Amino acid sequence: MNAWQIFYRQLVELEGYKNILVGLQNTALIAVFGLLIGLVIGCLLAVCKIIPRNGWITKLLSAVTDVYVAVFRGTPMVVQLLLIHYVIFPALGLHIPILTEAILAFGLNSGAYVSEIMRGGILSVDAGQTEAGRALGLNYGQTMLKIVLPQAIKNVVPTLGNEFIALLKETSVVSFITVVDITKSLQNIANSTYEYIIPYIVLALIYLVLVLAVTGIIKLIERRLRASDRR
Amino acid sequence: MIDVKNVYKTFEEQPILCGINCHIRPGERVVIIGPSGSGKSTLLRCMNLMVTPDRGEIYMDGKLISPVDPTLHNGLTRNGKPDRRAIRNYEKDNRLDINLARQDMGMVFQHFNLFNNLTVLENLMLAPVQLKLMTKEEARAKAVELLERIGLADKADVYPSTLSGGQKQRIAIIRALAMNPKVMLFDEPTSALDPEMVGEVLDLMKELADDGMTMVIVTHEMGFAREIADRVLFVCDGVVKEEAPPEEFFSNPKDPRLVQFLQKVL
Numbered sequence: 001m002n003a004w005q006i007f008y009r010q011l012v013e014l015e016g017y018k019n020i021l022v023g024l025q026n027t028a029l030i031a032v033f034g035l036l037i038g039l040v041i042g043c044l045l046a047v048c049k050i051i052p053r054n055g056w057i058t059k060l061l062s063a064v065t066d067v068y069v070a071v072f073r074g075t076p077m078v079v080q081l082l083l084i085h086y087v088i089f090p091a092l093g094l095h096i097p098i099l100t101e102a103i104l105a106f107g108l109n110s111g112a113y114v115s116e117i118m119r120g121g122i123l124s125v126d127a128g129q130t131e132a133g134r135a136l137g138l139n140y141g142q143t144m145l146k147i148v149l150p151q152a153i154k155n156v157v158p159t160l161g162n163e164f165i166a167l168l169k170e171t172s173v174v175s176f177i178t179v180v181d182i183t184k185s186l187q188n189i190a191n192s193t194y195e196y197i198i199p200y201i202v203l204a205l206i207y208l209v210l211v212l213a214v215t216g217i218i219k220l221i222e223r224r225l226r227a228s229d230r231r
Numbered sequence: 232m233i234d235v236k237n238v239y240k241t242f243e244e245q246p247i248l249c250g251i252n253c254h255i256r257p258g259e260r261v262v263i264i265g266p267s268g269s270g271k272s273t274l275l276r277c278m279n280l281m282v283t284p285d286r287g288e289i290y291m292d293g294k295l296i297s298p299v300d301p302t303l304h305n306g307l308t309r310n311g312k313p314d315r316r317a318i319r320n321y322e323k324d325n326r327l328d329i330n331l332a333r334q335d336m337g338m339v340f341q342h343f344n345l346f347n348n349l350t351v352l353e354n355l356m357l358a359p360v361q362l363k364l365m366t367k368e369e370a371r372a373k374a375v376e377l378l379e380r381i382g383l384a385d386k387a388d389v390y391p392s393t394l395s396g397g398q399k400q401r402i403a404i405i406r407a408l409a410m411n412p413k414v415m416l417f418d419e420p421t422s423a424l425d426p427e428m429v430g431e432v433l434d435l436m437k438e439l440a441d442d443g444m445t446m447v448i449v450t451h452e453m454g455f456a457r458e459i460a461d462r463v464l465f466v467c468d469g470v471v472k473e474e475a476p477p478e479e480f481f482s483n484p485k486d487p488r489l490v491q492f493l494q495k496v497l
Binding site: 126128129131133134137139147150151154227 | 279340362390406
């Protein structure tokens, strides 16, 4: 048998494709929900950082944000994953599915990056927008939520797309905590057949296709969001 | 209606307002003019606390909306220092939440500041609905009525970026009107407009004046000031140098700086 036949046999006859589909699903789940959690955390942190620091509460929030961003940007994703799985959750006595753990870990990590992206986005919205909202009697939160954040998000969609792509690729380390993602599923095939060339090339192609698909989706979203800019 | 008491404001060590006082009565149209950098916009923006004074107080309908300035009261200082507890008690009894006060004070900006992410109709409905002053249906009816009044009903569902400057500013004005304010503050409403669009905005403001709206207007349109104002204030060096009804103000100015200013602009 040549390498192709071995790969085909493993994939189809031995039903390796089922593992690959599960892996693909896990990769997608971690990336998508990781980003969603990251977006929520990122928006909150960005607002905490941008809110006028005139009281001790706002100063505290800003300091907490600084620490959060420093910790999550300053340590490798794998290390955070290992800490969460082997140290923090056991210490808290939490027993949750490893996939959920992985999603949380990537969400927390992504939040740090998204917060910096969102901060830039919020600052890029004209101060007059906030003024107009406040002058109508809306409070700070309402103005942020209804006026500033929607415009900020629109401004940073291309950068957020970048973050999502980075996140998607970084999910390849989740097998460190025994989650079977797309990388792990093809690694399993390679390891069980001792034929490495084809599985790893296929793996690379799958990531490439995923990223290209995401790029297309981001472009679509950008175009839709730009509806309010059109003349 | 609005009372500005002994207000000081400094921006980056540059004194802008230096103990300014003025009083706006209900139903009155007050026009504020002055050289650029004189503090006239800052004065206007203090009235709804878009700018917080360093010292001095702002009152709206007799209620304090700015922080307390203890030096303006008896019994709020002890041994020459602010008495925290007395101030807190005074605020509890006399201070009106600024967000509530702003619901009664419409503001129109030089650069319109329509919400770019919302359609014209949504711009008009956002605040009344968010602040639970109207239901969605009421707010929509009010918005459509206002749009019809200014002849822009066909623009209800477009985004602000498709509008001309004059249209934007007129919609900014009715956005403030949608809140049924008691007073309207105008911060150089025509300064950013192409000349041919100034007229339509001034016409709408005149209509408002004829309806009896209380208005405070910072502007460089002297003809408009003369026509519409009950009283004109000349602000210079952070104080009100002169105030008078328009005929007297323009034909018989007394302050030498005002004489000089009018010579340049008229």
